[in-house]
Amino acid sequence: SYYYFGYLLVSVMTRLSDTIASVPTGVGYNLGLAMIVALTVTGAFGLIYNLIAPSERGLAEGGPGTPEKGFNSKLLWKPMIFGLAGALLLAVMGNLEGLLELLAAHSFELEQEIFGSSGFWEWINVPPLAGYDSYSWFPDQFWFWFRATRILDAAAGIHEMPFFSFLLGDLHPHVMSIPFVLLAVGVALTLLHSDEPLDVVVWLERPLWLIGFGLIVGGLAFLNTWDLPTMAFLITLIVVLRNRLNANRWSWGLALDSIGFLIPLFLVAFLAYVPFFLGGFDSQAAGFTAQAGRGSSLFHTFLLWGPFALLVLPYAFWRLTQSNKGLALEHILWALTPVFVILLVWFAWDALAFALDILPKTLSMNEAGFQLGDDFDASLRARIETRGWNWLTIIVMSGAVGLLCLALVREVERAKDAIEEHLGHIFALAIAATAALLILGTEFVYIEDGFNSRFNTIFKLYYQAWLLLSIAGGFVLYELFRNIRAPVFSLNLERWSVTDYAIGASAIVGAGLGIFLMPDTLMRIFGALIGGAIFFAVSGTVALLWQPPETGSAGLVKWRGIWGVAVAAVLLSAFVYPVAAIWNRTDGCAGYPLRILVEPPEGRSCSDIFDARTINGLERIDLAELEAINWLNDLDGQPVIAEALGGDYSEGGRISASTGLPTLLQWPGHESQWRGSYEPQEGREDDLETLYTSNDVDEVRSIIEKYDVRYVVVGRREQSTYADVMLPEMTELFDLAFPGEVAIYRVRTASTSEVTR
Incomplete structure (x- = not known):
């Protein structure tokens, strides 16, 4: 499979823990999940800390903030604060759909036509989200928090964020790879801080670095192959930018140095995992395909990426304004090149496919289901027309990519005289631009696989974009708030103008509206904060555009204040999701026994839930199954077992999964995804049914010998799956x-030495 390494790591650690400390499998899984969460938070914190720390050390050496003025040079508190903030963006923050869930949950109680009307929720178009009356302050619909990862239409795919994965408890490879992706980002940051040209000489002088970095980069392919191209691109970009900073101009020598550095790195990354690449690597990927469906709506895109957009896009614009030089045509062309390349490939896709036969013919296979034959002019026209208003998303995203790339190019040009001062900005802009390219790219191209749509491409690339934008976001928060001194806004009323009073009044109106729309005291406080911040930011923006600060009032607000308030409002809205989701996931008992936020809902036996809490997931399953699992766990070796076939997302395979013993087949759909086709499992489903239901001894014996079956499970699941169990x-x-209720039969030819009790 293309993502096996994470399973191997957790299983090896579980087995070692079982050997050393008798940690059972059910505990090992949950410890593995907790480990990934911990590594994710500490990894993000460390990255952002090291991104910010050089700036703070520079301040300590430059005068303001020296030890005699209260700065502790050993404890850089700002990098710690914003490192933690960035870690929260990555591991805890949700998207803005959570705020809609809160409004929907109280739409009938609010008795507001806009939130109660079916037309409003149809326009929102996040089915089956609609107004209802929750029994508590949080949405009480079963697993409402799933909807936040299904905002785009079903064919567009899943767009998880790390908090959702952690809450779900999903040790899927895209989750297990998070700390290692952050490690690869750390490699890129290390390379950016290199004091010497990055060429082959670096590896000759530091061979251990080559081995270490190669192991990190190559391991991504074994953990979750989707991560490798993105991290390879990021590292390549950083190497080129670092060499550009050293060389002070673009040249062929710069390109050759970069190639000489990158080839050994990627070669070692390949050789370190060559048994994986050549010995069984397989997936369902079958090339690239042009995206011909409707694409994503601008509103849905904002729900997903709004918090990050309000962080990184104003920041990029601010960095552009820091230079006194005008924009050169060369810089603009460099910045727009990625967008032009993506658009050119998409528009010319059919011509390239039909004329050169080097790209797959696409339209009969994508999510829109076009059947347009070989007329590529017609297919291009259909692709253009199908998007409709969703072209707005393309325009806005292209503008975002162009802005970030332009800010990056300008930052590199400005760094000639003081490289170290600009490295943090260069890195933040580089990873933000990479993330924006990933998001934009999914609107045009997807990797063709078993889903025949951009389902998996959205799933995997959006996840990577979230990680990168979180790191950039932590740094941007530092830049946004580093120079703000309390009070942020002047309270000297004598300096206020009519415009200032209007902005203040607007904020009060927004706060009042937020109070009016929320059903209880806690939510009214939240509504006042959100409403006041939104109205302040909008009215302040209009006022500053109408009357720039250099010619208007110096009293109430500046652009940085507007930006800060807008960011605070949108981040507060995004953190609604994790808070409400935790309460829903625990059935209202998250605050027990501390009574956080509100009393547990009446009738909820929170004390019973907390008294029975355990990190051993197997203690919550059927007792008869657990006894059978414990018996099998005492066997020596790895005998093959048979149990009833279970479909995807079912309880099927619970015994083999809980013991680690091989079995014939489980979750066929996932097996086909992992192996690229159904061919490897062909015939196994029928053989399993025959094993349980046939009364022909020779036929059953042939199946036993074919798969080397040693033990067969017969329990309630087998009895319900197969109508007539003859075994x-x-x-x-x-x-x-x-x-027992879950009986285990041993094949007579099996060696009795396998049994230890």
């Missing part, structure tokens, strides 16, 4: 090894 009657083939 217990075949005493010439099986012995009853473990009696």
Whole structure:
């Protein structure tokens, strides 16, 4: 499979823990999940800390903030604060759909036509989200928090964020790879801070660095292959930018130095995992395909990426304004090149496919289901027309990519005289631009796989974009608030103008509206903060555009204040999701026994839930199954077991999964995804049914020998899956090894030395 390494790491650690400290499998899984969360938070914190720390050290050396003025040079508190803030953006923050869930949950109680009307929720278009009356302050619909990862239409795919994955408890490879992706980002940051040209000489002088960095980069392919191209692109970009900073101009020598540095790195990354690449690597990917469907709406895109957009886009614009020089045509062309390339490839896709036969013919396979034959002019026209108003998303996203790339190019040009002062900005802009390219790219191209749509491409690339934007966001928060001194806004009323009073009044109106729309005291406080901040930011923006600060009032507000308030409002809105989702996931008992926020809902036995809490997930399953699992765990070796076939997302395979023993087949759909096709499992489903239901001894024996089956499970799941289980009657083939509601039969040819009790 293309993402096996994470499973291997957690299973090895679980087995070592079992050997050393008798940690059972059910505990090992949950410890593995907790480990990934911890590594994610500490990794993000460390990255952002090291991104910010050089600036703070520079301040300490430059005068303001020296130890005699209260600065502790050993404890850089600002990098710590904003490192933690960035870690929260990455691991805890949700998207803005959570705020809509809160409004929907109280729409009938609010008795407001706009939130209660079906037309409003149809326009929102996040089915099946609609107005209802929740029994508590949080949305009480079963697993409402799933909807936040299904905002785009079903064919567009899943767009998880790390907090959702952690709340779900999903040790999927895209989750297990997070700390290692952050490690690769750390490699890029290390390279950016290099004091010497990055060429092949670096590796000759530091071979251990080459081995270490190669292991990190190559491991991404083994953990979650989707991450490798993105991290390879980021590292390549950083190497080129670092060499550009050293060389002070673009040249062929710069390109050759970069190539000489990158080839050994990627070669070692490949050789370190060559058994994986050549010995069984497989996936369902079958090339690239042009996206011909409707694409994403601008509103849905804002729900997903609004918090990050309000962080990084004004920041990029601010960095552009820091230079006294005008924009050169060369800089603009460099910045727009990525957008032009993506658009050119998409528009010319059919011509390239039909004329050169080097790209797959696409339209009969994408999510829109076009069947347009070989007329590429017609297919291009259909692709253009199908998007409709969603072209607005393309325009806005292209503008965002162009802005970030332009700010990056200008930052590199400005760094000639003081490189170290600009490295943090260069890195933040580089990873933000990379993330924006990932998001924009999914609107035009997807990787063709078993879903025949951009389902998986959205899933995996959006996840990477979230990680990168979180790191950039932590740094931007530092830049936004580093120079703000309390009070942020002047309270000297004598300096206020009519415009200032209007802005203040607008904020009061927004706060009042927020109070009016929320159903209880806690939510009214939240509504006042959000409403006041939004109205302040909007009215302040209009006022500053109408009357720039250099010619208007110096009293109330500046652009940085507007930006800060807008960011605070949108981040507060985004953190609604994790808070409400935790309460929903725990059925209202998250605050017990501290009574956080509100009393547990009446009738909820929170004390019973907390008294029975455990990190061993197997203690919550059927007792008879647990006893069978414990018996199998005492076997020596890895004997093959058979149990009833279970479909995807079912309880099927619970015994083999909980023991780690091989079995014939489970979750066929996922097996086909992992292996690229159904061919490897062909015939196994029928053989399993035959094993349980056939009364032909020779036929059953042939299946046993074919798969080397040693033990067969017969429990309630087997009895319900197969109408007529004949296996217990075949005493010439099986012995009853473990009696009970979930019985285990041992094949008579199996060695009894496997049993240890």
